[in-house]
Amino acid sequence: MSERLLMVESELDTLFLVSQLLNSTHDLRSKLKGILEILHKRSGLHFGMITLRDVDDDSMSICEIYGDGIDRSIRYQPGEGLVGAILDEGSTIVVERIADEPRFLSRLGVYNPDLPFIGSPLAIEQGEVVGILAAQPCNAKFLGERARFMEMVANLIAHSVNMLRVMERKQHELASERDYLKQTLVKNYRFENIIGHSEPMLKVFDIIRQVAKWHTTVLIRGESGTGKEVVASSIHFNSACANGPFLKLNCAALPDTLLESELFGHEKGAFSGAIGQRKGRFELADNGTLFLDEIGEISASFQAKLLRVLQEGEFERVGGVRTLKVNVRIIAATNRNLEQEVAEGNFREDLYYRLNVMPINMPPLRERIEDIPELAAFLLNRISKQQGGRALEIKESAIRILMKHDWPGNVRELENRLERAAIMSAEGIIDREVIASTGLESEIGISRNTYAVKHVDLHDENMDERERVIAALEQSGWVQAKAARLLDMTPRQIAYRIQTLNINVKQI
Template identity: 90%
Template sequence: MSERLLLVESELDTLFLVSQLLNSTRDLRDKLRGILEILHKRNGLHFGMITLREVDDDSMSICEVYGDNIDKSVRYQPGEGLVGAILDEGSTIVVDRITDEPRFLSRLGVYNRDLPFIGSPLAVDQGEVVGILAAQPAEASFLGEKARFLEMVANLIAQSVNSLRAIERKQDQLTNERDYLKQELVKNYRFENIIGHSEPMLKVFDIIRQVAKWNTTVLIRGESGTGKEVVANAIHFNSACANGPFLKLNCAALPDTLLESELFGHEKGAFSGAIGQRKGRFELADNGTLFLDEIGEISASFQAKLLRVLQEGEFERVGGVKTLKVHVRVIAATNRNLEEEVAEGRFREDLYYRLNVMPINMPALRERIEDIPELAQFLLKRISKQQAGRPLEIKESAIRILMKHHWPGNVRELENRLERAAIMSQDGIIDRDVIAGTGLESEIGITLAPQPVRSMDLLDDNLDERERVIAALEQSGWVQAKAARLLDMTPRQIAYRIQTLKIHVKQI
């Protein structure tokens, strides 16, 4: 068999090995190091060198060199030396004898100046050069064939490098987006974003600021719709584990069998439908926070399983035998009276004490009526975003009606009422008549809150005339003569204003 044929067969075998290596799961540097070793041992291409182009300044830095004790910190600028010339020209350069090539700088100090040198660009789409593959043949025969072979290897490397860099760019983009979203999320759950300046809420703020500093278990208590989940978010995102995961689970939404799988995970074949292994919420929330809403709804049998993981931080997946240990901060929430549940035997006393390490009692909205104006403005901004940025405005007359209601549904009910009012308002202005149209005013006679109605300065320049007349009527119990005196008007004048301003007079 001729020497040329043996060379071709060796090169084909090498291309196959190189393609296998590039398709492996090894990292890029391992792949490139392996390629240079193959070229050295199988093809007599010694001191193989791969440089990669820097994105910022177009210079070339050495990624890998085959050989011991070689300085890899060397960099090549475009047009500098033989490597720089390959970068500039974007084509393969073959040197028959290094000593005859004036552009060769010998920065690495390893190449034999009496032997040839071959350098090929790592070119991708539109001829963009992302790097260079260079090596020194052990002999000067068949330089043309060796140069074409090195070009083939360079093309394979170039496509792999280009794909990996595209993946890296995508990963960087996703990382940046993740960091941005995380920052926005933290902004949304800063303490100052929890609305309320009433005395009950100020007490809540003091507690969550303190509890956020420590990794203790928290039990948030309060009626449905009081904002327990908002407080849980604030505690997590202002704690030391804010960079860790934050997972939530409504315990009332699942039966025991599914709840156990959701929290602890399961092994393949643990039950019908378990086609693969699955991690549970505790495992996924490791080094983070797990929020368990409606904790008072879990059954007595499951309470024992939950107690173990809260005490020891360990559990087994459903159908598994391996004990897993996690470090998870648990925040639980309930609207039940757990003391009564314990007394009646429906809730384990030991689990109650394990959960009730740091209780936070959320006040009902009727206990902080003075927060309604600020809450209404905050909720309207959120509703405005949901309605494609539609401008929404709430009048003082509407606020006064809101402050008279008992709010059995708390903040959730307030948001629903405001959203209904926003839909019913054609111009986005929510006044007394719009609020009354939601059915709220007719309920006030039955569910009147004990707190006094917020008084108003009738001379306030920020009030338009209609609001001022409505405020006077409300303060006078809808007696027009009394309202006229408050506004320094005659009964005829106020009757005219009521008619022209289209004020619906409430019958007492």
């Protein structure tokens, strides 16, 4: 077989090995070092060098070079020496004898001046040069073929380098976006962003500032809509585990079987539909915070499973046998009277004490009416953003109406009412008339027994469900069975509505 054919076979074999190495899971530097070793041992291309271009100043720094005791700190500027010329021209340069090339600077001091030198650019899309592959053949035979072979290797390397740089850029963008979102979250959940300067809220602030310092279990108590989740978020983002995950779960939203899988995870095949292994919230929240809302709704059987995790910090996935340990801060919330639930045997006493290490009692809005002007301004700003930055203004006459209401739905009800008012205000100005158009004045009259509800049409399409139920109760003297008949409901149905709509039942 001729020498040329032997060289071609060797080059094909080398290209295959180079492709395999570039497709491996090694890091880039290890890949480039391996490529130079392959070129040296299998293709007679010695002192192989790969430089990469600095994106900031266009200079070239040595990424890898085959050989020992070589100064790797050398940098090449555009136009400087042969390497700089390749960078400038963006094309392969072949030198038959280094000693005859005036551009060769011999800064590395390793190349044989009597042998050839080949340098090929690592070029990507639109001819952009990201680096250079250079080596010294062991003789001057077939330099044209050797140069084409070097170009093929350089193209493979350039593709891999470009892919890595694209990935690094995307990772940097994602990291920047993550940091921005994290900073935004921290900013949004600073203690100052919990609205209110009333005496009850100042007491809450004092407690959460202290609680945030320690890795202790917190139980946030209060009626629905009082801002329990906001307080939980503030505790997390102002604590030592702020850089860890913050996960939430509404315990009332899932049955026991799904709740167990959601919190503890499951193994593949643990139940019908478990097509793969899944981590639960406890596992995902490791070294962070897990917020368990509506904790008073979990069943007695699940209470025992939860107690074990709180006591020992360990659990098994559903269908699993391996015990997992986690370090998770628990913040729980409930609107139930847990002491009564314990007394009636509905809630485990040991779990109650495990959760109630540091209680925070959120005051209902009716007990901090003086916070309404500040809350209204804050909520309107949020509604404005939701409506595309629309200018919204609330008048003092509207604020006075808002401060007369009992707000059984608390801050959530206030936000809903303001959003409804914003929608109904064509000019974005919310005054007494706009507030009245939402039905609030009528509702205030109902709650204070100053409005003639007996004359209210229960089938009025402008009334929402809560208003309709209150009107029926007033009309029937707050006898639920009579009110149910007026609304074509069963006593059980109206009792459920009263509970879910947070209606305070009058004792007459």
